[in-house]
Amino acid sequence: MINKVLHCIYIGDKYSCNETNIKKFEVNTVLTLLCEPLALERRISGIDYKFVYMLDLESQNVFTSNILHKSIEFLQKCYKTNQSILIHCESGISRSSTIVTAFLMKQNNWSCQHSLEFLREKHSISRYYSMRN
Template sequence: MQSVDLDSVTSRDIREALANRVGCVDGQKDFIDREMLVILGQMDKPSRIFPYLLLGTEWNASNWEELNQNNVGYILNMTREVDNFFPMHFKYVKISVSDEASTNLLNNWNLTYSFIKEAKESGKVCLVHCKKGISRSSSTVIAYAMKEYGWSLEHALAYVKKRRNCITPNKVCWFVSSLV
């Protein structure tokens, strides 16, 4: 198996290596590029939103060493499709929701808020994650910030986006401002 330096390799390098190994991949360029971005994005470190709150991905939730280095004691899993990786070692809440625009996150705001608040008060860190750390988890973190700090939707969104620029919160988040 060939190894490469992930800091210097390009998508073109990977496509060429793949073509050499399996044959012509010209018709698959967009798919290959998208999948590489997903994989690389999942390997990023979680984003520290507050000293006690990280926003991340399935990859972050499965990385034992990283969880311990960040003093994580609580994990809020905002997915239907990702299991809790270390249920004997961390306190979990799993909100089984799909990654769809129509997903209703409002039913869980009080539970997710209380769980993050409990982590804060315990002195441990809470990792909030979904598959890619983009929509479901970011919507939850934005709603938490609005309720905890009395922020407007615009302020909370800007604050979280400054710390994790890849977020695209679920549209239901826009309705939370009327509840906070």
């Protein structure tokens, strides 16, 4: 399932990253947030792929390894140049929602709560996800 967050920002799970969806949503770039990159045989010619190693564990520190900074910087570049980007992880719940929420906070100068509420309106699966204090 893919959901549109902003005019060129989409969020989904690993199954959403297929040729049908890529064409339907006119995606130019895919940001994969997993333990391994998307398999070469699943990649589509002409699409830019970026991989960020990210575990789906509470102990995953997104600050020390620059995961958050690198991902937000990449999203901002795509957003500023109107490149449609699909951000996905395994289930489309925690990793992708974390990065998109952080991007919304930085891009719009929103609070974490406001960013998460905005994302929940756009991405139904995010309703099950909550940031811990």
